[in-house]
Amino acid sequence: MRKFRFSQVDVFTAIALRGNPLAIVHAAQGISDDEMAALARWTNLSETTFLLPPKDPAADYHVRIFTPAAELPFAGHPTLGSCHAWLSAGGKPKKAGVVVQQCGVGLVRVRCDGPRLEFAAPPLKRSGPLEPKVREKIARGLGISPSDIVHHQWADNGPAGAR
Numbered sequence: 001m002r003k004f005r006f007s008q009v010d011v012f013t014a015i016a017l018r019g020n021p022l023a024i025v026h027a028a029q030g031i032s033d034d035e036m037a038a039l040a041r042w043t044n045l046s047e048t049t050f051l052l053p054p055k056d057p058a059a060d061y062h063v064r065i066f067t068p069a070a071e072l073p074f075a076g077h078p079t080l081g082s083c084h085a086w087l088s089a090g091g092k093p094k095k096a097g098v099v100v101q102q103c104g105v106g107l108v109r110v111r112c113d114g115p116r117l118e119f120a121a122p123p124l125k126r127s128g129p130l131e132p133k134v135r136e137k138i139a140r141g142l143g144i145s146p147s148d149i150v151h152h153q154w155a156d157n158g159p160a161g162a163r
Helices: 032-042 078-087 132-142
Strands: 006-011 020-025 048-052 061-066 099-101 106-113 116-118 126-128 154-156
Touching: 006 078, 020 032, 020 078, 032 048, 032 061, 048 078, 061 078, 078 099, 078 106, 078 116
Parallel strands: 020 048, 061 099
Antiparallel strands: 006 020, 048 061, 099 106, 106 116, 126 154
Protein backbone atom coordinates (compact mmCIF):
# COMPACT_ATOMS: atom_id res chain seq x y z
CA MET A 1 0.00 0.00 0.00
CA ARG A 2 1.40 3.39 -0.98
CA LYS A 3 1.10 6.28 1.45
CA PHE A 4 1.32 9.98 0.69
CA ARG A 5 1.24 13.00 2.97
CA PHE A 6 -2.07 14.83 2.54
CA SER A 7 -3.06 18.28 3.79
CA GLN A 8 -6.27 20.23 3.63
CA VAL A 9 -6.06 23.98 4.12
CA ASP A 10 -8.40 26.96 4.25
CA VAL A 11 -7.09 29.55 1.79
CA PHE A 12 -7.76 33.30 2.29
CA THR A 13 -8.34 33.04 6.04
CA ALA A 14 -6.66 32.27 9.34
CA ILE A 15 -9.95 30.95 10.76
CA ALA A 16 -10.72 27.26 10.31
CA LEU A 17 -13.64 26.41 8.02
CA ARG A 18 -13.97 30.01 6.75
CA GLY A 19 -11.77 29.98 3.62
CA ASN A 20 -11.62 28.26 0.27
CA PRO A 21 -10.76 24.62 1.01
CA LEU A 22 -7.91 22.98 -0.86
CA ALA A 23 -6.54 19.42 -0.68
CA ILE A 24 -2.80 18.99 -1.25
CA VAL A 25 -0.91 15.75 -1.81
CA HIS A 26 2.78 16.16 -0.99
CA ALA A 27 5.62 14.35 -2.79
CA ALA A 28 3.13 12.98 -5.31
CA GLN A 29 5.69 11.24 -7.52
CA GLY A 30 4.36 7.90 -8.69
CA ILE A 31 0.70 8.90 -8.71
CA SER A 32 -0.66 8.48 -12.24
CA ASP A 33 -2.80 11.06 -14.03
CA ASP A 34 -5.84 8.77 -13.62
CA GLU A 35 -5.15 8.38 -9.90
CA MET A 36 -4.79 12.17 -9.48
CA ALA A 37 -8.12 12.68 -11.24
CA ALA A 38 -9.76 9.97 -9.10
CA LEU A 39 -8.42 11.50 -5.89
CA ALA A 40 -9.69 14.95 -6.93
CA ARG A 41 -13.15 13.47 -7.53
CA TRP A 42 -12.96 11.74 -4.14
CA THR A 43 -12.04 14.92 -2.22
CA ASN A 44 -14.90 16.66 -4.07
CA LEU A 45 -13.33 20.08 -3.42
CA SER A 46 -13.14 22.77 -6.06
CA GLU A 47 -9.44 21.86 -6.46
CA THR A 48 -6.93 19.27 -5.30
CA THR A 49 -3.23 19.80 -5.95
CA PHE A 50 -0.28 17.46 -6.26
CA LEU A 51 3.21 18.67 -5.33
CA LEU A 52 6.06 17.27 -7.39
CA PRO A 53 9.75 17.98 -7.94
CA PRO A 54 10.22 20.77 -10.48
CA LYS A 55 11.16 20.00 -14.07
CA ASP A 56 12.37 23.58 -14.59
CA PRO A 57 15.58 24.33 -12.66
CA ALA A 58 14.29 27.84 -11.86
CA ALA A 59 11.28 26.41 -9.96
CA ASP A 60 11.11 25.37 -6.32
CA TYR A 61 8.37 22.79 -6.94
CA HIS A 62 5.90 21.69 -9.60
CA VAL A 63 2.16 21.65 -8.91
CA ARG A 64 -0.62 19.95 -10.82
CA ILE A 65 -4.12 21.26 -10.16
CA PHE A 66 -7.23 19.10 -10.57
CA THR A 67 -10.92 19.82 -10.17
CA PRO A 68 -13.31 16.88 -9.82
CA ALA A 69 -13.81 17.16 -13.61
CA ALA A 70 -10.48 18.22 -15.18
CA GLU A 71 -6.89 19.37 -14.76
CA LEU A 72 -6.29 23.14 -14.74
CA PRO A 73 -3.14 24.91 -15.94
CA PHE A 74 -3.45 27.55 -13.22
CA ALA A 75 -5.78 28.70 -10.45
CA GLY A 76 -5.36 31.35 -7.77
CA HIS A 77 -6.33 29.78 -4.47
CA PRO A 78 -4.56 26.49 -5.31
CA THR A 79 -1.40 28.52 -6.03
CA LEU A 80 -1.50 30.18 -2.62
CA GLY A 81 -2.65 27.11 -0.69
CA SER A 82 -0.09 24.82 -2.33
CA CYS A 83 2.70 27.30 -1.61
CA HIS A 84 1.59 27.56 2.04
CA ALA A 85 1.47 23.75 2.38
CA TRP A 86 4.88 23.35 0.68
CA LEU A 87 6.46 25.90 3.03
CA SER A 88 4.71 24.41 6.10
CA ALA A 89 6.06 20.96 5.17
CA GLY A 90 9.61 22.33 5.23
CA GLY A 91 10.03 23.55 1.65
CA LYS A 92 12.90 26.01 1.27
CA PRO A 93 12.82 28.44 -1.67
CA LYS A 94 15.98 28.89 -3.73
CA LYS A 95 15.68 32.65 -3.29
CA ALA A 96 14.65 34.14 0.07
CA GLY A 97 11.24 35.78 0.01
CA VAL A 98 10.12 34.29 -3.33
CA VAL A 99 8.79 30.82 -4.09
CA VAL A 100 8.74 29.86 -7.77
CA GLN A 101 5.93 27.47 -8.62
CA GLN A 102 5.93 25.57 -11.89
CA CYS A 103 2.46 24.79 -13.23
CA GLY A 104 0.61 24.42 -16.53
CA VAL A 105 0.98 28.11 -17.43
CA GLY A 106 4.70 28.13 -16.66
CA LEU A 107 6.49 29.70 -13.71
CA VAL A 108 4.51 31.70 -11.15
CA ARG A 109 6.42 33.70 -8.56
CA VAL A 110 4.84 33.82 -5.11
CA ARG A 111 6.13 36.53 -2.81
CA CYS A 112 6.42 35.49 0.83
CA ASP A 113 5.98 38.44 3.17
CA GLY A 114 5.88 36.78 6.57
CA PRO A 115 2.64 34.81 6.79
CA ARG A 116 1.24 36.55 3.68
CA LEU A 117 1.63 35.08 0.21
CA GLU A 118 0.89 36.94 -3.01
CA PHE A 119 1.48 36.46 -6.72
CA ALA A 120 1.02 38.34 -9.96
CA ALA A 121 -1.59 36.73 -12.18
CA PRO A 122 -0.36 35.07 -15.36
CA PRO A 123 -0.62 37.09 -18.58
CA LEU A 124 -4.06 37.57 -20.08
CA LYS A 125 -5.10 35.15 -22.79
CA ARG A 126 -7.85 37.47 -23.93
CA SER A 127 -8.82 41.08 -23.31
CA GLY A 128 -11.04 43.72 -24.91
CA PRO A 129 -14.81 44.12 -25.12
CA LEU A 130 -17.17 41.16 -24.85
CA GLU A 131 -18.79 39.87 -28.01
CA PRO A 132 -22.51 40.77 -28.34
CA LYS A 133 -23.58 37.10 -27.91
CA VAL A 134 -21.67 36.84 -24.63
CA ARG A 135 -23.10 40.13 -23.35
CA GLU A 136 -26.63 38.95 -24.28
CA LYS A 137 -26.12 35.67 -22.42
CA ILE A 138 -24.91 37.51 -19.31
CA ALA A 139 -27.86 39.92 -19.49
CA ARG A 140 -30.32 37.01 -19.78
CA GLY A 141 -28.74 35.35 -16.73
CA LEU A 142 -29.05 38.58 -14.75
CA GLY A 143 -32.56 39.32 -16.00
CA ILE A 144 -31.57 42.68 -17.48
CA SER A 145 -31.33 44.22 -20.93
CA PRO A 146 -27.98 43.98 -22.76
CA SER A 147 -28.03 47.79 -23.01
CA ASP A 148 -27.91 47.92 -19.18
CA ILE A 149 -24.37 46.49 -19.35
CA VAL A 150 -22.37 49.62 -20.09
CA HIS A 151 -18.81 48.63 -19.14
CA HIS A 152 -17.56 45.19 -20.06
CA GLN A 153 -14.39 43.44 -21.15
CA TRP A 154 -12.58 40.13 -21.12
CA ALA A 155 -9.99 39.65 -18.40
CA ASP A 156 -9.22 36.00 -19.11
CA ASN A 157 -6.12 34.28 -17.78
CA GLY A 158 -7.79 31.01 -16.85
CA PRO A 159 -8.38 27.62 -18.42
CA ALA A 160 -9.72 27.64 -21.97
CA GLY A 161 -12.64 25.37 -21.02
CA ALA A 162 -13.94 27.86 -18.44
CA ARG A 163 -15.48 30.21 -20.99
